[in-house]
Amino acid sequence: QMHSRNSNIEILRIISMAMVLMVHFVGGAFNLPSLEDMQSPTTNMLLKIALESIAIIGVNCFVLISGYFGIKFSIKGLLKYTFTCLFASLFVFFARTIIDEEFSATLLLESFLIYSHTDLWFVPAYLALFIISPLINDSLKNLKIKELITILACLTFVNVYLGWYHSGNLNPYGYNIMQMLYLYSIGHSLFRLKEYTKKVSTANWLTLYCVFTILIAASTFILNSRVAFAYNSPFVLLSSISFFMVFTSRKEYRNNFINFIAPASFMVYLLHKSPYFWLKLKNTLLNFSTEYDNFIFMTVCISLFIAIYILSTIIGIIYNELSKEVEKLFRFRTRQ
Numbered sequence: 554q555m556h557s558r559n560s561n562i563e564i565l566r567i568i569s570m571a572m573v574l575m576v577h578f579v580g581g582a583f584n585l586p587s588l589e590d591m592q593s594p595t596t597n598m599l600l601k602i603a604l605e606s607i608a609i610i611g612v613n614c615f616v617l618i619s620g621y622f623g624i625k626f627s628i629k630g631l632l633k634y635t636f637t638c639l640f641a642s643l644f645v646f647f648a649r650t651i652i653d654e655e656f657s658a659t660l661l662l663e664s665f666l667i668y669s670h671t672d673l674w675f676v677p678a679y680l681a682l683f684i685i686s687p688l689i690n691d692s693l694k695n696l697k698i699k700e701l702i703t704i705l706a707c708l709t710f711v712n713v714y715l716g717w718y719h720s721g722n723l724n725p726y727g728y729n730i731m732q733m734l735y736l737y738s739i740g741h742s743l744f745r746l747k748e749y750t751k752k753v754s755t756a757n758w759l760t761l762y763c764v765f766t767i768l769i770a771a772s773t774f775i776l777n778s779r780v781a782f783a784y785n786s787p788f789v790l791l792s793s794i795s796f797f798m799v800f801t802s803r804k805e806y807r808n809n810f811i812n813f814i815a816p817a818s819f820m821v822y823l824l825h826k827s828p829y830f831w832l833k834l835k836n837t838l839l840n841f842s843t844e845y846d847n848f849i850f851m852t853v854c855i856s857l858f859i860a861i862y863i864l865s866t867i868i869g870i871i872y873n874e875l876s877k878e879v880e881k882l883f884r885f886r887t888r889q
Contacts, residue, residue: 560808562618563815565800569618570818571862572611574825578858579604581831582838585778592774602778606770606792609782612675613793616682616733620740621801624686633876634683638667638676640872641823649829672828674728682733689734693741705742708735717785727784735785739794743801750798758798765792817869824865834861 579585579601586598594602624630646664650656663670668677696704712735716724724731743750768788772781783789824830834857841853 558807558812558815559805560811561800561803561805562622563808563811565614565797566618566815567811567818569611569614570821572608572614573822574858574862575604575608576611577826577831577834578838578854579608580778580782582835583842585782586773588773588775588777602770602773605778605782606766606773609769609784609789610793610796613727613736613784613789614797616679616736617740617743617793617797619682620737621744621797623690623741623744624683624737626683626687626690631683634680635667636876637819637872638823639665641820641827642667642671644868645824645827645829672831673823673826675822678728678730678733681730682737685734686737689737690741693738698745701742701745705738708738711735712785713787713790717780717783717787720780724785725783726779727786727789732784736793739790740797743794743798751802753798753802755799755802758795758802762792762795762799765789765795768792814866814870817866817873820869820872821862821865824868825861 583601585601585605586594590598591602642664646661649660668680671677693701712724712727712731715721716731717727724735765788769781769786769792772786772788780786825834837857838854841850844850845853
């Protein structure tokens, strides 16, 4: 299966996770400027807005991939996702125990409760999407193109107008299952409309991504940053779709190395955003900003960013390889 995957999509998966990490490095650690601040922005503020505008689409792109190719529900797949999240959770727990030299039975128990005791909103939301995917897949496949576009327009009304524009409880900022369903439906629609979308060149999709990214940044002058960078903001959605299409519009090719490392990239999110590591990372970044001048600060931040991404991916690769061996062993035992 590693050989058969389109490496363009795997590159997108890798970039999406890097974008998620960047969003946390920029807006998560240092907070984004308020609407008042943006009336007289400094260079520092504009840089933060620019980086956030480029990277805010990471999560959306990750879910669009699932919608485009469709989630194939299985108990094995469900267990695979669960054990990946559990491994990350236990890794953080044992790292915490070693670093702090303190064992907590309560924290150990909570480490197993990956869906209920987590600060990572994506983990239970994607679980819900995974579970209901067979229902959505059949429903979407049975819709004619015209019906599909009508449903998509209705979902846009619900998620963008009622959710984003009116800050409705249904989907105020895009951090929930409603956003997942919406993006999944968009991804499926893009797959079904391939014969039309492929008429647009990769260069044009990239141009559209740049245009919508500029519009995201421009919107921070009239909207507070939480609204401007909401996952269901129209500009964020259009930027996500354009960037996603840059990779799907390119000629398919295979690269075994890319296909090998891409599945491990999800570990970047699971590890760095765990409350324990995240607090340490955030405090480290804030200390760097007071200790170093701009050039050294940027150099140190970029180095730390690369180190976290590579280290987390290596841990993800080790886990994936170990889980393959366990699976082989289990199959061998069950045959006997």
